[in-house]
Amino acid sequence: xxxxxxxxxxxxxxxxxxxxxxxxxxxxxxxxxxxxxxxxxxxxxxxxxxxxxxxxxxxxxxxxxxxxxxxxxxxxxxxxxxxxxxxxxxxxxxxxxxxxxxxxxxxxxxxxxxxxxxxxxxxxxxxxxxxxxxxxxxxxxxxxxxxxxxxxxxxxxxxxxxxxxxxxxxxxxxxxxxxxxxxxxxxxxxxxxxxxxxxxxxxxxxxxxxxxxxxxxxxxxxxxxxxxxxxxxxxxxxxxxxxxxxxxxxxxxxxxxxxxxxxxxxxxxxxxxxxxxxxxxxxxxxxxxxxxxxxxxxxxxxxxxxxxxxxxxxxxxxxxxxxxxxxxxxxxxxxxxxxxxxxxxxxxxxxxxxxxxxxxxxxxxxxxxxxxxxxxxxxxxxxxxxxxxxxxxxxxxxxxxxxxxxxxxxxxxxxxxxxxxxxxxxxxxxxxxxxxxxxxxxxxxxxxxxxxxxxxxxxxxxxxxxxxxxxxxxxxxxxxxxxxxxxxxxxxxxxxxxxxxxxxxxxxxxxxxxxxxxxxxxxxxxxxxxxxxxxxxxxxxxxxxxxxxxxxxxxxxxx
Amino acid sequence: xxxxxxxxxxxxxxxxxxxxxxxxxxxxxxxxxxxxxxxxxxxxxxxxxxxxxxxxxxxxxxxxxxxxxxxxxxxxxxxxxxxxxxxxxxxxxxxxxxxxxxxxxxxxxxxxxxxxxxxxxxxxxxxxxxxxxxxxxxxxxxxxxxxxxxxxxxxxxxxxxxxxxxxxxxxxxxxxxxxxxxxxxxxxxxxxxxxxxxxxxxxxxxxxxxxxxxxxxxxxxxxxxxxxxxxxxxxxxxxxxxxxxxxxxxxxxxxxxxxxxxxxxxxxxxxxxxxxxxxxxxxxxxxxxxxxxxxxxxxxxxxxxxxxxxxxxxxxxxxxxxxxxxxxxxxxxxxxxxxxxxxxxxxxxxxxxx
Numbered sequence: 001x002x003x004x005x006x007x008x009x010x011x012x013x014x015x016x017x018x019x020x021x022x023x024x025x026x027x028x029x030x031x032x033x034x035x036x037x038x039x040x041x042x043x044x045x046x047x048x049x050x051x052x053x054x055x056x057x058x059x060x061x062x063x064x065x066x067x068x069x070x071x072x073x074x075x076x077x078x079x080x081x082x083x084x085x086x087x088x089x090x091x092x093x094x095x096x097x098x099x100x101x102x103x104x105x106x107x108x109x110x111x112x113x114x115x116x117x118x119x120x121x122x123x124x125x126x127x128x129x130x131x132x133x134x135x136x137x138x139x140x141x142x143x144x145x146x147x148x149x150x151x152x153x154x155x156x157x158x159x160x161x162x163x164x165x166x167x168x169x170x171x172x173x174x175x176x177x178x179x180x181x182x183x184x185x186x187x188x189x190x191x192x193x194x195x196x197x198x199x200x201x202x203x204x205x206x207x208x209x210x211x212x213x214x215x216x217x218x219x220x221x222x223x224x225x226x227x228x229x230x231x232x233x234x235x236x237x238x239x240x241x242x243x244x245x246x247x248x249x250x251x252x253x254x255x256x257x258x259x260x261x262x263x264x265x266x267x268x269x270x271x272x273x274x275x276x277x278x279x280x281x282x283x284x285x286x287x288x289x290x291x292x293x294x295x296x297x298x299x300x301x302x303x304x305x306x307x308x309x310x311x312x313x314x315x316x317x318x319x320x321x322x323x324x325x326x327x328x329x330x331x332x333x334x335x336x337x338x339x340x341x342x343x344x345x346x347x348x349x350x351x352x353x354x355x356x357x358x359x360x361x362x363x364x365x366x367x368x369x370x371x372x373x374x375x376x377x378x379x380x381x382x383x384x385x386x387x388x389x390x391x392x393x394x395x396x397x398x399x400x401x402x403x404x405x406x407x408x409x410x411x412x413x414x415x416x417x418x419x420x421x422x423x424x425x426x427x428x429x430x431x432x433x434x435x436x437x438x439x440x441x442x443x444x445x446x447x448x449x450x451x452x453x454x455x456x457x458x459x460x461x462x463x464x465x466x467x468x469x470x471x472x473x474x475x476x477x478x479x480x481x482x483x484x485x486x487x488x489x490x491x492x493x494x495x496x497x498x499x500x501x502x503x504x505x506x507x508x509x510x511x512x513x514x515x516x517x518x519x520x521x522x523x524x525x526x527x528x529x530x531x532x533x534x535x536x537x538x539x540x541x542x543x544x545x546x547x548x549x550x551x552x553x554x555x556x557x558x559x
Numbered sequence: 560x561x562x563x564x565x566x567x568x569x570x571x572x573x574x575x576x577x578x579x580x581x582x583x584x585x586x587x588x589x590x591x592x593x594x595x596x597x598x599x600x601x602x603x604x605x606x607x608x609x610x611x612x613x614x615x616x617x618x619x620x621x622x623x624x625x626x627x628x629x630x631x632x633x634x635x636x637x638x639x640x641x642x643x644x645x646x647x648x649x650x651x652x653x654x655x656x657x658x659x660x661x662x663x664x665x666x667x668x669x670x671x672x673x674x675x676x677x678x679x680x681x682x683x684x685x686x687x688x689x690x691x692x693x694x695x696x697x698x699x700x701x702x703x704x705x706x707x708x709x710x711x712x713x714x715x716x717x718x719x720x721x722x723x724x725x726x727x728x729x730x731x732x733x734x735x736x737x738x739x740x741x742x743x744x745x746x747x748x749x750x751x752x753x754x755x756x757x758x759x760x761x762x763x764x765x766x767x768x769x770x771x772x773x774x775x776x777x778x779x780x781x782x783x784x785x786x787x788x789x790x791x792x793x794x795x796x797x798x799x800x801x802x803x804x805x806x807x808x809x810x811x812x813x814x815x816x817x818x819x820x821x822x823x824x825x826x827x828x829x830x831x832x833x834x835x836x837x838x839x840x841x842x843x844x845x846x847x848x849x850x851x852x853x854x855x856x857x858x859x860x861x862x863x864x865x866x867x868x869x870x871x872x873x874x875x876x877x878x879x880x881x882x883x884x885x886x887x888x889x890x891x892x893x894x895x896x897x898x899x900x901x902x903x904x905x906x907x908x909x910x911x912x913x
Binding site: 100112117120199256285289307309327328343345410420486491 | 569570571572573574575576577579580581582583584586587588589590629630633634635636644649652653654656657658660661662663664665666667668669670671672674675676679680681683684685686687688690691739740742743744745746749750766784786792796798799801802803805834835838839840841842844845856857858859860861870872873874875876877903904905906907908909910911
């Protein structure tokens with residue numbers, strides 16, 4: 001690559017400096033190549049093409065916040081003491097002086113109040129976690145709504161799904177570590193949930209807590225899970241996730257010149273090295289800015305864990321909210337059979353959570369079964385071109401949101417002066433009604449958008465210029481689309497329902513009917529030719545009437 | 560019909576893809592590239608260059624602020640903005656070190672991204688994709704390698720070995736259960752009894768200050784959070800004991816009573832209930848004096864203390880277990896025994912005697 005600089009003298013000196021740098025680089029490159037065959041690696045990756053789109057950024061945000069979690073977390077482990085040994089606090093925070101607490105809580109206070117930069121790192125760790133989980137969810141639904149999970153990427157979808165679950169485990173095990181009242185009650189809910197599992201429940205609880213709740217084992221155990229087990233798994237899966245991205249080459253949005261057989265974009269070197277590398281620092285900067293200015297998880301306000309107190313407004317971190325919502329909505333159903341208790345008030349929510357996750361994980365396989373489509377897909381779907389998938393995704397998100405909102409019902413009730421009982425009932429009804437309603441509305445919206453795009457592709461853009469003919473007809477002047485603009489509107493594949501028989505089971509026929517019976521016929525080339533011929537005829541008519549000048553008399557007067 | 564758009568058939572079954580009528584539309588190819596300002600104008604290029612360099616300088620400034628603040632604006636030592644060791648000092652320390660560091664990293668990113676967006680080439684490049692599946696030749700070689708390898712192992716000809724191997728791999732996971740079992744003791748009857756039952760005749764003491772409560776201390780419609788008097792920091796496993804023994808006493812007007820059995824376990828309308836929710840075990844810490852309802856702040860189970868703490872709303876099923884109480888010779892409230900049934904969340908064998 002050549003660089004142009006205006007001054008020739010400067011160019012000469014630049015050239016000298018660069019050639020020295022090149023020489024050094026060549027020596028280093030040679031050394032590495034002879035040992036790890038670095039040349040092949042660079043040849044493979046340095047100019048690899050990645051497509052560019054703002055929505056591809058969310059996965060990057062997740063990756064970068066994970067790196068920030070590793071950095072800030074490492075700092076915290078230098079000072080955190082995961083011990084449940086009881087101590088009497090005598091540090092600088094006056095409100096708790098003389099209080100008995102676990103060493104874990106005390107060391108959290110030390111990090112917050114005494115270690116230089118400790119509070120900043122703690123807050124960065126917590127904020128980065130929240131950003132990490134938001135990014136994972138948004139990234140996941142970008143992938144979902146654009147159909148990026150389709151062949152050959154189903155396995156990578158499952159890897160990503162597992163990363164989302166591990167993120168929740170990492171988050172929960174992390175915020176339980178300070179051993180404050182809030183996190184202690186969170187653990188107690190886990191204990192209660194485990195005990196509800198028939199037959200093995202009480203054993204599981206005893207094994208997890210090393211005896212009765214709370215015991216003295218849970219914090220050190222969660223610590224090992226939090227700083228060793230889960231991050232190692234996340235790191236391993238991230239590597240697999242990224243290797244698969246490189247292996248498959250990135251998906252791209254439909255556009256002129258983009259096909260299933262190519263990838264259009266910019267090379268890693270120099271563009272993405274600068275953009276993506278720089279983006280890491282931007283994410284780092286923004287998380288640091290939030291942490292510098294916004295307090296989070298002020299555990300000293302909650303106080304050290306004690307099994308007796310709890311206050312209203314006890315919410316977990318946002319990504320765990322949904323797991324609490326079902327527990328608040330379920331009526332007190334529990335029955336006894338042969339003297340043994342079946343706690344439906346806990347088993348049903350747990351089953352619902354499991355089902356919600358399972359259907360998300362399995363969706364790519366369900367859709368592939370319905371369509372029977374076994375081609376590779378590298379060009380993304382526009383969400384409105386897959387109405388049922390999009391509607392299903394929105395419906396899933398709405399269910400998730402209702403559960404998350406239900407977990408904050410006490411806060412909502414206080415903020416809006418509502419009865420908590422009425423609110424709970426509203427959510428109980430909402431969890432059945434809203435997903436169905438949002439499914440239907442989303443699907444109809446997608447079909448409407450498809451219809452509108454169809455008209456746009458056929459007739460071009462409306463110009464708001466209306467001409468009245470001598471017979472009184474009103475004709476609107478349309479500006480035709482260029483081939484490039486039209487391509488995005490006509491390139492997508494279309495599916496249709498199958499009838500049962502001839503290798504199609506009746507279940508699959510019903511499924512295809514559910515997915516594809518409401519469809520907007522795609523434009524055919526013949527239709528477009530006809531539309532263009534019609535437009536030309538109309539334009540001819542308009543030109544005759546107006547002499548090719550579509551301006552209004554008022555405009556003519558001005559110009 | 561029933562073929563993929565590219566003319567192939569799906570490997571199995573029938574696909575629902577609708578064939579494109581008239582063969583679909585031709586891809587018009589990449590649109591012509593439009594230049595950016597800095598592509599054509601040298602001054603614009605210079606401007607972008609200066610901006611990028613300036614942002615790198617801002618990052619250095621941020622680093623300087625961070626390092627300076629780390630030693631000059633500390634939470635407990637030197638602090639140039641607030642008195643040492645005060646909450647204000649902590650606030651300033653967090654703010655200034657944070658802002659410095661945020662600037663140090665953010666502006667590196669901003670500079671790099673601006674550099675890429677204005678000065679690096681933005682002409683789109685095209686790379687061909689290749690089939691993910693390996694070529695037929697490679698597949699065949701791979702298949703041969705596997706079959707040859709298996710044949711050399713003799714796995715098909717030696718069923719005894721295979722049976723043994725499968726049995727060994729099936730048995731090994733059971734070994735995991737042994738170390739797993741050392742993670743904790745068996746539940747035994749631990750969940751069925753509390754400190755009250757182990758030490759009958761305990762006085763009811765105020766939670767936290769540990770002072771015993773006289774019947775006369777309990778005013779109408781008041782609530783006390785109580786623990787057994789003998790349960791102190793010196794008690795072995797005192798947190799576990801507190802987690803089970805936590806209770807509340809309330810005093811209600813006997814005229815409001817709807818549950819005779821429950822009233823009989825109290826004294827003059829003073830009733831003691833477990834404070835641990837029968838749903839998932841949160842402390843039921845909120846008491847509404849007007850309605851005599853106890854509310855769990857975690858999941859809003861609501862218990863009516865005039866009716867034996869029966870559940871009237873929310874996800875809990877069992878009433879809060881009641882702690883029968885009496886008054887001793889000196890007028891203090893005492894518990895002659897344990898709660899009427901096991902406290903806390905329901906579990907499989909909660910109703911079995913242990």
